[in-house]
Each structure stands twice: as C-alpha cells, then as structure tokens.
Amino acid sequence: MYDCIVVGSGPSGGSASYHLAKRGRSVLLLEKESLPRHKPCSGGVSPIVQEWFDFDFSPAVSLKINKICYTWQMGDPEIIALEAKEPVWMVRRDIFDHYLVQQAQKLGVELRDRTSVLGIEWKSDRWLVKTEHDIFEAKYVIAADGAKGSMAKWLGFKERKRRMGVALEAEALHSSLDLDTIYFDFGSVQNGYIWNCPKADGYSIGAGTFIGGEKQNLKELGADYAQKYGIDITSIKQFDHPICPWDGNQPLHTQNALLTGESACMVDPFTAEGIRPSLLTGMLAGQAIDEAIAGNIDALKQYTLKVQEEWGEDMVWAKRIANIFYRIPSFGYKMGVKRPSASQRMGKILCGEMRYRDVAGAAVKRLTKGLIGMN
Ligand SMILES: Cc1cc2nc3c(=O)[nH]c(=O)nc-3n(C[C@H](O)[C@H](O)[C@H](O)COP(=O)(O)OP(=O)(O)OC[C@H]3O[C@@H](n4cnc5c(N)ncnc54)[C@H](O)[C@@H]3O)c2cc1C
Structure with missing residues (x-):
C-alpha cells in the first residue's frame, strides 16, 4: 500500500509527488497520457515558483521575458519594461511538466504513465484506485487531474464551472514580434483576451473568455491575431481546452483526499494563470498529507484554509477586477x-x-x- 496515489502528472501532480517524496513518503503517480505529454497552454510562469523547490528549473525554461506589450484590438500599444527582480519564464509544457516529474522520480516516486484512472473507492481505511489492469491501494489520494478530470466528481465535489480556452502553437519565428516580450490584446475577444507567450523556437498564442462569451470562435480569432503579426499560420497547431477559473473559496479536502491545481479550480480569473497555483497547491497538499500521516488529524482541513489564505484571498480580488x-x-x-x-x-x-x-x-x-x- 502506498502512502499516497497522485492522479495526474501536470504541475500540481508533479509538485505534490515531489514534496511528498521529499518527506520520505511512498508515492504512486498515475498519468493517462504517455510522458512527456502535451498540454494546451501558453506556458507563462511566474518565477516566484522557484522558491518552492530545492532544484533549479532553468533546464526546463525556454525563455525569460522582461517586457509586456498590451494592445487594444491590435492597436494603441502600451509597452512596459518590467521592474521585477526576475523576469517571467516561458516554458514548453511537455518539457517543464516532465522535468518536474523526473525530479520527483529521482526521490523515489513511482510513475505509471499510459495508465488512466477509471474510478476510486474508499474501503474501510484506504482508497482503491482502479485502472484498466490493476487496482492500487493508498492511504491518501490527491486529485491532480486538471480541468477535464473526473476525480473531483468521484470525490463528491460540486460540478466545476468551465470556461473555454484555445492554444495556438506556431513553430516558425518569422514575425514582427520581439522574443523578450509577452503580448496581451484586449477588445478582440469578448469577455476575455488574447495572449502570446514567445518561446525560443516559436510562439504560443492563447485566447480565453472569463465571464461568458463561449460562443465566439476563439481559434479563428487567434489565427487572425497571429496573421496580423506575420506569423505563418500554416505552421500553427490549434488546440482547445477548458479552463476552471477560481470561483469562490470551497472545501478542497474530504476523506483522506485533497484536490489540487485545476481540479481545485485554482486558475486566476483575471489572467488565466494556472501553473503557479498548481505548483503551490501541489506543494501544500504534499505537506498536508505528510502531516496527516504523522498524526495531525486536522492537516487536511488546514490545507483548505492555507490555500484560501495563500491564493484564495488574492483570487477574490482578481475576480472582482475581472468582473x-x-x-x-x-x-x-x-x-x-x-x-x-x-x-x-x-x-x-x-x-x-x-x-x-x-x-x-x-x-x-x-x-x-x-x-x-x-x-
Ligand atoms: C489555452 C490555455 C492557455 C493557458 N496558458 C497559461 C499560461 O500561460 N500560464 C499559466 O500559468 N497557466 C496557463 N493555463 C492554465 C494551465 O495550463 C493549467 O491551469 C495547468 O495546466 C493546471 O495544472 P494541473 O496540474 O492542475 O492540471 P493539468 O496540467 O491539466 O494536468 C492534469 C493531468 O492529469 C491527467 N489525467 C486526467 N485524467 C486522468 C485520469 N483519469 N487518470 C490519469 N491521469 C489523468 C492529464 O492527462 C494531465 O496530464 C492555460 C490554460 C489554457 C487552456
């Protein structure tokens, strides 16, 4: 029997696994895709996340940017040079997420990719986690299965509010855009915006809506945006993916189980930033389960409160501004x-x-x- 089974190997699952293993707990990490896996995302990451890990993320960072260019319907630009100590990271999610999982594996985390969790069942003192070929057992489970996952529903949490996002990935670099700048365009997408996060080898363009507006053709708007900047749209791959924006504080714990990352609706409803809160909640979940195993009967409840204090309190404001x-x-x-x-x-x-x-x-x-x- 494992101390904990983590379902999903994105930033929240990778972070939870890493922090549990760091504390000497046995962890099985289950991922339905084959790693490294692609995640539709623009890959902008707040550099503050480095503080939560004792290894260096640099090998998994494609670019660092220190300027932001805002536009209104592609015009009226406002360019600001960031006065921050550390520039914003641009990452390719297949590389970044896999790198984190590899660090967790080095600490002893057992990874099974191409292994989809089909259901879970609480049996007297443990969770049974069912996959196609096996039933695994653990004292605790962590739901880290993202916006499309079913773990939150299986654990009895209310249905998530999902918004739509698209990611367009261009591999070519011929364009009028600078590589040291992150781009945000407002006014072209209703109730949301288009953003462009350059990478060393291309561009990741994303569009999302945050308070309705799902009927728009985001892929078309994104492609139009790319073309206006001279990006060769024949090189573009398009993906759509739901986003679960933060929608009020809610319990994130239940019987020997925690929700993390997007399964816990952690995405900033103003900016769509989801990687930082996924890494944060993964870390806090790992710490909480370690404490629970050590005998703290309130550790899971404290996890919910800690997430509210460290992220939810800010999201209350992000949502007000977004509205x-x-x-x-x-x-x-x-x-x-x-x-x-x-x-x-x-x-x-x-x-x-x-x-x-x-x-x-x-x-x-x-x-x-x-x-x-x-x-
Ligand atoms: C278009 C778009 C652009 C975005 N851009 C940014 C950005 O620039 N910066 C930012 O910070 N955030 C961005 N986000 C948000 C960010 O991508 C997510 O918030 C983040 O990936 C959530 O991490 P996670 O670990 O919770 O889930 P995920 O990264 O979604 O990982 C969940 C994992 O669980 C696996 N899984 C699901 N079900 C099962 C199952 N039954 N069994 C086993 N495995 C399972 C999945 O295969 C997946 O690998 C963007 C999102 C979208 C849609």
Whole structure:
C-alpha cells in the first residue's frame, strides 16, 4: 500500500509527488497520457515558483521575458519594461511538466504513465484506485487531474464551472514580434483576451473568455491575431481546452483526499494563470498529507484554509477586477492598462513580487468610480 496515489502528472501532480517524496513518503503517480505529454497552454510562469523547490528549473525554461506589450484590438500599444527582480519564464509544457516529474522520480516516486484512472473507492481505511489492469491501494489520494478530470466528481465535489480556452502553437519565428516580450490584446475577444507567450523556437498564442462569451470562435480569432503579426499560420497547431477559473473559496479536502491545481479550480480569473497555483497547491497538499500521516488529524482541513489564505484571498480580488474589466474592457484598458503605474503593478503581480490584496482595493475603487462617472 502506498502512502499516497497522485492522479495526474501536470504541475500540481508533479509538485505534490515531489514534496511528498521529499518527506520520505511512498508515492504512486498515475498519468493517462504517455510522458512527456502535451498540454494546451501558453506556458507563462511566474518565477516566484522557484522558491518552492530545492532544484533549479532553468533546464526546463525556454525563455525569460522582461517586457509586456498590451494592445487594444491590435492597436494603441502600451509597452512596459518590467521592474521585477526576475523576469517571467516561458516554458514548453511537455518539457517543464516532465522535468518536474523526473525530479520527483529521482526521490523515489513511482510513475505509471499510459495508465488512466477509471474510478476510486474508499474501503474501510484506504482508497482503491482502479485502472484498466490493476487496482492500487493508498492511504491518501490527491486529485491532480486538471480541468477535464473526473476525480473531483468521484470525490463528491460540486460540478466545476468551465470556461473555454484555445492554444495556438506556431513553430516558425518569422514575425514582427520581439522574443523578450509577452503580448496581451484586449477588445478582440469578448469577455476575455488574447495572449502570446514567445518561446525560443516559436510562439504560443492563447485566447480565453472569463465571464461568458463561449460562443465566439476563439481559434479563428487567434489565427487572425497571429496573421496580423506575420506569423505563418500554416505552421500553427490549434488546440482547445477548458479552463476552471477560481470561483469562490470551497472545501478542497474530504476523506483522506485533497484536490489540487485545476481540479481545485485554482486558475486566476483575471489572467488565466494556472501553473503557479498548481505548483503551490501541489506543494501544500504534499505537506498536508505528510502531516496527516504523522498524526495531525486536522492537516487536511488546514490545507483548505492555507490555500484560501495563500491564493484564495488574492483570487477574490482578481475576480472582482475581472468582473469589472471584462464587462467594459475599453474602459478597463483606458483606466488600467494605459496607466503606467497600474501596468507596472500588474507586471509585479505576474512575477509574484506583489499581491492583488496589496493593490486591488484601490484599483477596484478607481474602476468603479470611473464606471459610475460614465453613467
Ligand atoms: C489555452 C490555455 C492557455 C493557458 N496558458 C497559461 C499560461 O500561460 N500560464 C499559466 O500559468 N497557466 C496557463 N493555463 C492554465 C494551465 O495550463 C493549467 O491551469 C495547468 O495546466 C493546471 O495544472 P494541473 O496540474 O492542475 O492540471 P493539468 O496540467 O491539466 O494536468 C492534469 C493531468 O492529469 C491527467 N489525467 C486526467 N485524467 C486522468 C485520469 N483519469 N487518470 C490519469 N491521469 C489523468 C492529464 O492527462 C494531465 O496530464 C492555460 C490554460 C489554457 C487552456
């Protein structure tokens, strides 16, 4: 019997496995795809995540960027040089996620890829985890199976609210875009935005909606965006994938089980950042289960509270800003993006050097005041 079975080998599953193994716990990591696996994603990562690991992520980072270029319907650009200590990382998810799993394997985590979990069952003092050929047993399970996974449902949590995102991956580098810059375009996608995260060998363009607007053809809008910047769209591969944005604090624990990452709806509802909270919740889940095994009967409950404190409190603000910003984005662009101090703060939030809670109260007040002034 394992101490813990982790279902899903994305950033949350990799992080949970790593931190459990680091504490000497036995871990089985189950992944339905063959590793390294592709995840539709733009791969922008806050460098703050390095603080949570004692190995160097550099080999898995494709580029580091230190500028942000905002546009309104492809025009009216606002370029800011980030004043952050460490630039934002651009990663290829197959490489980044696999690298983390490999570090966990070095600590003894047993990986079974091409192994889909088909169901789970609690039996007196353990979880039975069913796959096509085997039934595995563990004292604890971690749901790290992402926005499309079923673990949260099997564990009895309420149905997730899913939004739609698309990822377009261009392999060619012929374009007018700089490689040291991350791009955000507002106004072309309703209730959301288009972003472009360059990589050393191409571009990852993404589009997402955050408060409705699912009927738009995001792939078409993304391709149109790419073409306007001279990216050869014949080289582009297109993927769509749901996103589970944070939608209020909720319990993340149940009988000997925890939810992490997108199965716990951790994605920032304003920026679509999901990798940082996945790595964070993976780490906190690993710590909590280690403490539970050591005899702390409140450890799982404390996990829910810790995630609320360390991520949820900021997401309350991110959601408030998103609700105002994406409803009248032209106004949000003028009041938020076109103000250099506001853009600089947003850059610091992305880099993990500032938190929404430190600045968002004033931002929401300003946006609301401006909105009232418009009526
Ligand atoms: C278009 C798009 C662009 C994005 N861009 C960014 C970005 O630039 N920066 C950022 O921070 N975030 C971004 N995100 C969000 C980010 O990709 C996710 O939040 C993140 O991948 C969640 O990590 P996770 O570990 O929870 O789940 P995932 O990375 O989705 O991993 C879940 C894993 O579980 C496996 N699995 C599922 N079911 C089973 C099963 N039954 N048995 C075994 N294995 C199973 C899956 O195969 C998968 O490997 C983007 C998302 C989208 C859709």
